[in-house]
Amino acid sequence: MTARQSPWLMIIAALFVTLLITSNIIAVKIGVIGPLTVPVAIVIFPLSYLFGDVLTEVYGYSTTRRIIWLGFACNVIAVIAISVGGAIPASSYWKDQQAYNAILGATPRVLGASFAAYLVGEFVNSFVLAKLKIATQGRWLWTRTISSTLVGQGLDSAIFVTLAFVGTLPSPVIVAAILSQWIAKSAYEIIATPVTYLVVSVLKRAEGIDTFDYSTNFSPLALAE
DSSP, X not given: OXXXXXXXXXXXXXXXXXXXXXXXXXXXXXXXXXXXXXXXXXXXXXXXXXXXXXXXXXXXXXXXXXXXXXXXXXXXXXXXXXXXXXXXXXXXXXXXXXXXXXXXXXXXXXXXXXXHHHHHHHHHHHHHHHHHHHHTTTOOHHHHHHHHHHHHHHHHHHHHHHHHHBTXXXXXXXXXXXXXXXXXXXXXXXXXXXXXXXXXXXXXXXXXXXXXXXXXXXXXXXXXO
């Protein structure tokens, strides 16, 4: 059974895309978790990195690349659908247009920041994990998942917060927001390490594969394996 035919891969890909779209929808709410003030999407968004780790570890970078772009395309479709829904004139009986726009509407700047952060963070996360797998000869999975997440989530947080808020928020606030998100997301990955081990172990046995990207073209835009 190839990776493209695998029902397990379809399930992981569907969960990855669902987490991505859902986190972007709920990210509008700012919440307080302990000492941190963060978007509530932080509750589920780091799971997309966990699934990204699983995809790269089991199926390899090229398969993960396709799913990253699939997630991007599905997110664009969701944004377009929400925008079209908001643009359709509201019925006189429906009084919640302002609430719809406030919760689901997003400025082009924030959307652009979100898309850029997602692509850079996910691709870097997958690249670092794939390279470390070769360097460690497939040992010490925890070093790969944590290291790749530290780099990927760090870039994701820095790119999003900077592009979305530079010029509108003071620099100390921007730096604090980046560090808060990075610390929280990275801690999430570290805590979830046993779950990652379990899922990877189950999938490798079920699929009968353990992919090493020795000859992979790591360009995010590559169409070939």
